Amino acid sequence: MTAELDFLQQTLHQDIPLTRAMGLTVTEWDGRRLCLELPLEPNINHQLSMFGGSLYSGAVLAGWGWLTLRLGAAELDDCHVVIQHAEVSYPRPADGTARALCEGPSDEQWSRFEQTLRRRGRARLALRTWVLNPANEEAVRFDGHFVVQRDDA
Secondary structure (H helix, E strand, O other): OOHHHHHHHHHHHHHOOHHHHHOOEEEEEOOOOEEEEEOOHHHEOOOOOEOHHHHHHHHHHHHHHHHHHHHHHOOOOOEEEEEEEEEEEOOOOOOOOEEEEEOOOOHHHHHHHHHHHHHHOEEEEEEEEEEEOOOOOEEEEEEEEEEEEEOOO
16 A cells, blocks of 8 residues: 555544444545545445445545545645535445545646635635446446635634
């Protein structure tokens, strides 16, 4: 596991204990794309597929984790990241291990966000995340608006 994956895994399990109970693991980060995995067993519902709340959590955490890692890379790790608003849809069930993905915004959007955050100490960023089922089909489509605030703002 790379240093960034290890850092995010530890942060999630320490700061958001539910992630440990969900069996969530951080599996991929290349500086642009984050992938989290959610096993079925601790997240199963009465239909023998993944509970919608677990899928929602995976989608939120993919965005939250992506932002946390990108802020660290930009030496802006003195920030708090929170979800402000979200729209979610569940087009297909996840009947096995699911993967939550976030690829982040365009470079231009990130640059505007980072400039605002550095100048004002607070900024908002819209992120789209997906959760894919074992057949690589979209089980969740998530559009979230995150607010980031620097500790000294």
